[in-house]
Amino acid sequence: xxxxxxxxxxxxxxxxxxxxxxxxxxxxxxxxxxxxxxxxxxxxxxxxxxxxxxxxxxxxxxxxxxxxxxxxxxxxxxxxxxxxxxxxxxxxxxxxxxxxxxxxxxxxxxxxxxxxxxxxxxxxxxxxxxxxxxxxxxxxxxxxxxxxxxxxxxxxxxxxxxxxxxxxxxxxxxxxxxxxxxxxxxxxxxxxxxxxxxxxxxxxxxxxxxxxxxx
Numbered sequence: 001x002x003x004x005x006x007x008x009x010x011x012x013x014x015x016x017x018x019x020x021x022x023x024x025x026x027x028x029x030x031x032x033x034x035x036x037x038x039x040x041x042x043x044x045x046x047x048x049x050x051x052x053x054x055x056x057x058x059x060x061x062x063x064x065x066x067x068x069x070x071x072x073x074x075x076x077x078x079x080x081x082x083x084x085x086x087x088x089x090x091x092x093x094x095x096x097x098x099x100x101x102x103x104x105x106x107x108x109x110x111x112x113x114x115x116x117x118x119x120x121x122x123x124x125x126x127x128x129x130x131x132x133x134x135x136x137x138x139x140x141x142x143x144x145x146x147x148x149x150x151x152x153x154x155x156x157x158x159x160x161x162x163x164x165x166x167x168x169x170x171x172x173x174x175x176x177x178x179x180x181x182x183x184x185x186x187x188x189x190x191x192x193x194x195x196x197x198x199x200x201x202x203x204x205x206x207x208x209x210x211x212x213x214x215x
Contacts, residue, residue: 001084002187004097004118005118006117007102007115007116007117008115008116009113009114009115009116010046010047010048010049010075010113010114010116010144011037011041011048011049011053011111011112011113012048012049012069012073012101012104012111012112012113012114013037013048013049013050013051013076013112014051014052014053014067014069014112015050015052015053016049016052016053016181017052017181017184018050018052018070018073018074018174018175018181018184018185019050019074019076019093019095019175019186020066020074020095020171020172020174020175020188020193021071021074021095021096021097021098021121021122021167021171022094022095022158022168022171023074023094023158023171023172023175023185024092024093024095024157024158025050025076025091025092025093025094025095025202026090026091027090027091027092027093028088028089028090028091029088029089029090029091030087030088030089031110032087032109033109033110033111034108034111035087035089036089037111038078038081038089039078039081040127041051042078042081042091045077046077047075047076047077047096048075048076048093049073049074049075049076049099049101049114049116050073050074050075050076050093050095050103050111051069051070051072051073051114051182052069052070052073052181052182052184052185053067053068053070054068054069054070054181054182054185055067055068056068058178060143062108068115069101069104069112069190070101070181070182070185071100071101071189072083072098072100072101072119072183072185072189073098073099073100073101073116074092074095074096074097074098074099074188075095075096075097075098075099075112075116075118076093076095076096077091077093077094077096078091078092078093079093079094079208080092083169094158096117097118097121098119098188098189099116099117099118099119100116100117100119101115101116102114102115102116102117103115103132119189122166122167122191123167123193124165124167125165125166125193125194126164126165126166127163127165127166127169127197128194131166131194131197131198131201133201133204134169134170134173134197134200134201135163135164135169136203137173137204138163138169138172138173139163141176142157142161146158156175156176157172165193166193166194166196166197167193167196167199170187170193170196170197170200171196172202173195173197173200174187174188174196174200177200177203179203186199187199187200192206
């Protein structure tokens with residue numbers, strides 16, 4: 001079993017998005033390098049790392065210039081692994097601990113590997129009155145999504161819904177805000193969940209269009 005208190009190496013999945021702890025991410029897997037990696041992670045119930053691409057785009061040729069990976073990411077564990085075709089799988093994974101990316105390398109098959117150090121989990125902090133609007137907004141979003149009659153595995157959030165907790169509310173809103181990878185990563189790296197929620201409420205007050213992310 002991996003000792004999360006010490007640095008360790010894991011396979012990385014670079015994406016144009018950011019996963020937050022307890023968040024859900026759906027991935028369509030068809031490239032051989034990721035099929036092999038995800039099959040092994042699912043079989044052995046091992047973590048892989050979701051890390052944002054801040055510059056460039058991932059390409060199949062390892063000889064091309066490297067992309068710029070974010071300095072922070074999140075451990076992910078696969079909870080659904082469904083074959084659609086022989087070489088096509090639909091997966092859903094849940095976020096666990098945040099990590100800092102100490103170093104990375106690209107293997108000959110194009111798979112990224114990273115040495116990571118886990119970051120301390122967010123403390124439990126009740127939402128102060130001045131940030132209650134953000135929690136109310138998230139509650140309304142959850143209610144709206146539930147009314148759409150989606151099945152449990154189609155919902156964007158996983159229960160329990162902790163609408164009184166700064167970390168849970170800030171993480172769920174950060175996931176759905178239409179922000180750049182760099183901006184999302186800035187929120188991810190905040191060690192104080194109250195500050196993260198404060199930054200999100202400022203973004204909402206500045207006119208970030210949350211509705212555009214829900215359709």
